[in-house]
Amino acid sequence: EPEVTQTPSHQVTQMGQEVILRCVPISNHLYFYWYRQILGQKVEFLVSFYNNEISEKSEIFDDQFSVERPDGSNFTLKIRSTKLEDSAMYFCASSTGQKNIQYFGAGTRLSVL
Amino acid sequence: TQLLEQSPQFLSIQEGENLTVYCNSSSVFSSLQWYRQEPGEGPVLLVTVVTGGEVKKLKRLTFQFGDARKDSSLHITAAQPGDTGLYLCAGANFGNEKLTFGTGTRLTIIP
Numbered sequence: 237e238p239e240v241t242q243t244p245s246h247q248v249t250q251m252g253q254e255v256i257l258r259c260v261p262i263s264n265h266l267y268f269y270w271y272r273q274i275l276g277q278k279v280e281f282l283v284s285f286y287n288n289e290i291s292e293k294s295e296i297f298d299d300q301f302s303v304e305r306p307d308g309s310n311f312t313l314k315i316r317s318t319k320l321e322d323s324a325m326y327f328c329a330s331s332t333g334q335k336n337i338q339y340f341g342a343g344t345r346l347s348v349l
Numbered sequence: 350t351q352l353l354e355q356s357p358q359f360l361s362i363q364e365g366e367n368l369t370v371y372c373n374s375s376s377v378f379s380s381l382q383w384y385r386q387e388p389g390e391g392p393v394l395l396v397t398v399v400t401g402g403e404v405k406k407l408k409r410l411t412f413q414f415g416d417a418r419k420d421s422s423l424h425i426t427a428a429q430p431g432d433t434g435l436y437l438c439a440g441a442n443f444g445n446e447k448l449t450f451g452t453g454t455r456l457t458i459i460p
Contacts, residue, residue, distance in 0.1 A: 240391075267446060279392065279437065279450040292447055327391045331446075337382070338448060340391035 238262045240341035242328050248347045249318055257313045257344045259328030268311045269329040269338060270303065272296070279327065285311065286333075318348045351376040353440055353451035361457040362428060370423045370454045372438035381414055381421045382448070384437040392437055428458045 241260045249255050261268050270282040283293040285303055302314045311330075315322055325345050329338040353374045362368055372381070380399045384392035396405050398414035398421060405412045409432075411424040421438055438451040 242391075269447070271448075271450075278452050279439075279448075281447040281449070284446045286446075294447070329391075333446075337394065337397055339394065340384075343389075343391045345389075 240328055240330055240339055242326075242341035242344050244344060245342065246345045246347070248349065251320055251348055252317050255315050255318055255346065257315075257326050257328075257346070259311045259313070259341055260309050261311055261328065261330030262339060263309070265330035265332055265339075267291075267331045267333045267338075268303075268305070269331075270313045271327045271329065271340075272324040273327065273343075274321075274324045282313075282326075315346075318346075320348050322346060323348045351378075351440065351442075351449045353438055353449055355436075355438060355451040355454045357454060358452065359455050359457075361459060364429060364458055364460050365427055368425050368428055368456070370425075370436055370456070372421045372423075372451050374419050374440065376440070377418050378440035378449075379418070379443045380441050381418070382439045382441070383412055383421070383423055384439060386435040386437055386453075392439075425456075428456075430458045430460050432456060433458050 243258045268285040271279050273279045281294050283297045283303055284291045300316045304312050325343040327343045328341045331338045356371045382397045383395040386392045396412045401416045401418045403414045409426045413422050436454045439448040441448055
């Protein structure tokens with residue numbers, strides 16, 4: 237069964253460093269998303285991406301964040317200068333766009349020290 | 350800002366009992382999805398409900414979307430230890446792709 241894959245599963249970084257989280261969405265999907273989940277809190281929307289551009293972003297998604305689809309398969313989230321409060325699970329999701337059914341990856345746990 | 354409140358936040362019951370988890374909002378959603386999340390993993394879709402009043406069954410799980418599309422419930426019959434996990438509801442709107450997640454219900458079934 238097709239699935240969304242995310243790498244790495246765990247990323248440890250120093251505060252102020254740049255990180256890139258990678259995702260391979262399901263191949264025939266057209267919409268891509270990033271969400272995050274701080275430990276013990278609910279899943280929060282960060283950004284949606286369609287047709288090679290951001291279609292919606294939340295207040296969390298400030299200038300430190302960027303997304304890119306560098307080729308036909310990868311979808312990346314970059315955090316330019318990580319802060320302690322960026323520590324969270326980051327989930328990538330994709331959908332065909334119909335009925336908003338989104339399929340989630342297993343997540344990347346980002347630990348900022 | 351749309352909010353989805355789930356209740357109860359924690360639920361621990363004996364194997365074989367029935368239970369209901371609620372997902373409530375003051376906002377209308379065009380669709381509502383239920384996910385289950387295991388520790389260290391991403392949410393896994395269980396069901397999507399779209400029509401007000403819609404009822405969907407998935408084996409021992411029954412999902413209902415409220416008539417006004419502001420609330421939903423998940424009912425589990427004869428709970429089993431394998432049902433243990435975090436259950437999340439998430440709402441979506443037409444023309445708005447993001448999902449708004451609920452606060453979650455952590456369910457523990459005691460053998």
